[in-house]
Amino acid sequence: MSNTLSCQAIIIHNxxxxxxxxxKVVKTILLRQHIGAPATPVVKVGDSVKxxxxxxxxxxxxxxxxxxxxxxxxxxxxxxxxxxxxEKQSDDYVKIEGENTLDLIKAAGIVGMGGAGFPTAVKxxxxxxxxxxxxxxxxxxxxxxxxxxQIMEQPEKTMRGIDYCMKVTNAAKxxxxxxxxxxxxxKVLLSLxxxxxxxxxxxxxxxxxxxxxxxxxxxxxxKLLPPTSLPSEAxxxxxxxxxxxxxxxxxxxxxxxxLKNISVGGKLKKGTKTQVFxxxxxxxxxxxxxxxxxGIDGEYGEIVLGGPFTGHAVELSTPITKTSGGILxxxxxxDLKGAKMGILLCACGGNLERMEDLCKKYNAVVTxxxxxxxAEDVRGTLKCQNPGNCPGQAQKILHFKNAGCTDVIIxxxxxxTNTVMGSAPKMNLNVHHQTDHIFETVGMEPMRYLTKSKVVxxxxxxxxxxxxxxxxxxxxxxxxxxxEFSFSTMLDDGLFHIHVEEGQDIHIEFS
Numbered sequence: 398m399s400n401t402l403s404c405q406a407i408i409i410h411n412x413x414x415x416x417x418x419x420x421k422v423v424k425t426i427l428l429r430q431h432i433g434a435p436a437t438p439v440v441k442v443g444d445s446v447k448x449x450x451x452x453x454x455x456x457x458x459x460x461x462x463x464x465x466x467x468x469x470x471x472x473x474x475x476x477x478x479x480x481x482x483x484e485k486q487s488d489d490y491v492k493i494e495g496e497n498t499l500d501l502i503k504a505a506g507i508v509g510m511g512g513a514g515f516p517t518a519v520k521x522x523x524x525x526x527x528x529x530x531x532x533x534x535x536x537x538x539x540x541x542x543x544x545x546x547q548i549m550e551q552p553e554k555t556m557r558g559i560d561y562c563m564k565v566t567n568a569a570k571x572x573x574x575x576x577x578x579x580x581x582x583x584k585v586l587l588s589l590x591x592x593x594x595x596x597x598x599x600x601x602x603x604x605x606x607x608x609x610x611x612x613x614x615x616x617x618x619x620k621l622l623p624p625t626s627l628p629s630e631a632x633x634x635x636x637x638x639x640x641x642x643x644x645x646x647x648x649x650x651x652x653x654x655x656l657k658n659i660s661v662g663g664k665l666k667k668g669t670k671t672q673v674f675x676x677x678x679x680x681x682x683x684x685x686x687x688x689x690x691x692g693i694d695g696e697y698g699e700i701v702l703g704g705p706f707t708g709h710a711v712e713l714s715t716p717i718t719k720t721s722g723g724i725l726x727x728x729x730x731x732d733l734k735g736a737k738m739g740i741l742l743c744a745c746g747g748n749l750e751r752m753e754d755l756c757k758k759y760n761a762v763v764t765x766x767x768x769x770x771x772a773e774d775v776r777g778t779l780k781c782q783n784p785g786n787c788p789g790q791a792q793k794i795l796h797f798k799n800a801g802c803t804d805v806i807i808x809x810x811x812x813x814t815n816t817v818m819g820s821a822p823k824m825n826l827n828v829h830h831q832t833d834h835i836f837e838t839v840g841m842e843p844m845r846y847l848t849k850s851k852v853v854x855x856x857x858x859x860x861x862x863x864x865x866x867x868x869x870x871x872x873x874x875x876x877x878x879x880x881e882f883s884f885s886t887m888l889d890d891g892l893f894h895i896h897v898e899e900g901q902d903i904h905i906e907f908s
Contacts, residue, residue: 422482424466424680426452429476430718431508432515433458438478444470448678449490449653452478460516460719461506463491463653465678477716480680492651498565505647506719507654511608511637512703514720517644520634521562527569528632530562531617532641534575534582535601537608538704539832540839541723543658544638546673548582551642554649556586556593558641561648563595566634571596573638574613577853578603584866587856591863598864602853604785604811605706606745610635612784624773624780655679657717659686662839663701663726667691669839677717683724684713690724698727698834699758705832706746706808710754728838730758736804736827737764739797741790741817744772744779746808747831755806755831765800767793769813785851787813791820798824806831815847 428435436453440446446464453462462478467486472479495501503518511533536544548555559571571593573586577600586598599617601607607616610628613635615621620631628635639658646652657679662671665687672690683700687693701708702715704723738761740752747755749766756763770793772779790813797805807817808831821828830844837843856864 422466423471424464424468424480424482424678425682425716426462426464426478426480426680427476427716427718428453428462428478429459430462430514430679430720431455431460432513433460435476436460436462438473440470440473440478442470442473446470446480447489447491448487449492449655451491451653455516458516458519460508460518461504461653463506463655465655465680490652490655493647493653494651498561498648501647501651502565502644505643505652505654507640507643507647508719509637510639510643510657510719512707512720512722513610513637517636517640520636521565523566523629523634525566525568525629525632525634527567529618529634530559530566530568530571531613531628531633531635532559532571532573532638533608533610533613533635534573534638535608535613536576536579537606538706538708538723539605539841540662540671540725540835541660541704542671543660543673543675543722545579545582546675547639547642547658548579549585550675552585552589553592554645555638555642556589556596557649558643558645559596560593561644562634562636562641568634569595572599572617573597574599574601574607574617576601576603576607580866583856587864587866598856600853600855602851603849604847604851606781606784606810609745609781609784611781615784621783624775624782654719657719657721659717659721660723661686661690661725662723663835664694664697664728664838665691665726666694679718680716682713683711683715683717686717686724687713687726693726696729698729701725701727701835705835709747709751725835726838727834730760730834733759733761733804736761737802738762739765739767739800739802739805739826741793741797741805741807741809742766742768742772742779743807743809743813744769744781745784745810745813748779752806752808752831759806759829761804761806764802765797767796769793769809771813781810785810785812787816789819790816794820794824794826797821797826802826804829808832809844811844811847811849812851814844818845 436455436459438453440452447467450464452464466482468480468482471481493504495504507517508514563571611622614628614631618631643654656676659674659677660671699710702711738756771782804827806829833843858864
């Protein structure tokens with residue numbers, strides 16, 4: 398919390414300075430845009446920089462940070478390099494150098510651009526010995542659309558980026574994990590399979606959190622890794638689809654990583670439909686992007702940086718980084734008038750800080766905190782034992798009831814939320830999901846019951862083993878939803894809960 402607040406304070410300070418400088422455009426380039434320690438500045442105040450100039454380099458685990466504009470370094474803090482942009486900007490950039498593919502990826506400062514931010518050169522420095530590059534194109538978070546736009550606009554360069562990853566890791570196969578609903582994007586990718594015969598497509602169901610790293614491994618390779626394991630234990634590396642594009646840019650164009658694709662949506666004057674902005678310079682503020690999208694429509698609740706499940710509230714002055722993905726403006730919060738709230742933490746949703754922040758904005762009192770029964774603490778971070786598959790939450794809900802809660806707020810995945818609804822209403826607990834205010838803003842149904850199948854049919858193949866689009870009549874046929882049954886009842890000495898799902902084990906809880 399303290400790091401976030403100090404960073405925002407510095408940003409607001411710089412924006413105030415910007416207003417005083419009458420018309421000067423300032424970019425605040427954060428020194429930590431990756432897992433690891435902040436990069437160390439290699440420039441000083443007064444230095445002239447160009448797009449692509451190296452601003453900072455890591456001393457340990459981290460990634461290079463480059464300027465996204467031509468200009469002059471005006472200030473350097475512990476968190477950022479502040480650049481006053483030149484009035485005239487060049488389309489050119491300072492090119493990186495490297496002796497091989499991995500050197501170029503490292504020099505470019507590429508990190509996991511789906512939000513994790515792990516340095517890509519470190520991730521790809523492995524011999525998979527004929528294993529797999531698994532490409533996360535799930536665009537897991539609702540409302541985000543920039544990954545799909547990238548596939549439609551730059552499919553071949555994206556595929557080349559995947560191919561570079563395969564070669565540098567000695568992987569025999571690449572697999573693009575993408576939700577089945579993205580029919581047009583899938584057709585575009587299939588049109589390139591003759592050029593890239595070792596890259597195939599695996600279809601995912603449209604439920605959350607299908608883009609979680611171990612969920613991708615499980616869905617594609619059929620291996621459920623424990624929370625403490627890396628994909629390398631399944632002879633694989635999981636990499637985000639935008640990261641693959643930036644890899645191709647680094648290798649082919651010698652281009653540093655200083656641009657980001659961003660989805661913007663919510664309570665905007667142009668409507669609630671998501672808008673996508675490609676190749677946005679890092680350091681561009683959230684407020685600037687919202688103005689590009691038409692501006693905020695009246696009063697609002699909060700601005701979320703990221704997706705509905707894993708995003709967090711930010712200010713208009715917050716700068717985007719390599720790991721930013723979405724900007725969502727929400728309706729004002731409902732007033733729950735001091736309701737006694739239980740927080741059910743989930744590894745797939747917001748952390749305790751985020752959930753407490755939401756309770757405060759809803760005017761609710763945090764009365765009890767529990768973690769999902771599948772959430773395992775791994776070095777201070779919750780990890781789900783089996784992402785997207787829930788054994789039931791009745792015991793946790795009973796705990797909230799006994800603690801005197803009247804309401805429960807959850808950030809759970811699709812399946813966990815469904816199991817919460819199997820018991821909470823029967824105990825007269827009001828259920829709120831951390832995505833409610835976002836989904837309400839854009840007119841989406843709230844997260845409550847699982848209405849979509851967790852299993853999807855894979856693409857057919859021809860006699861040569863090439864994947865084909867679904868026949869036209871099948872494209873419009875939804876797979877039948879699995880039959881489920883949940884029953885809960887209070888006994889004198891506890892709660893009895895039974896959950897039956899077609900094709901699955903019967904789950905019985907007594908607590």
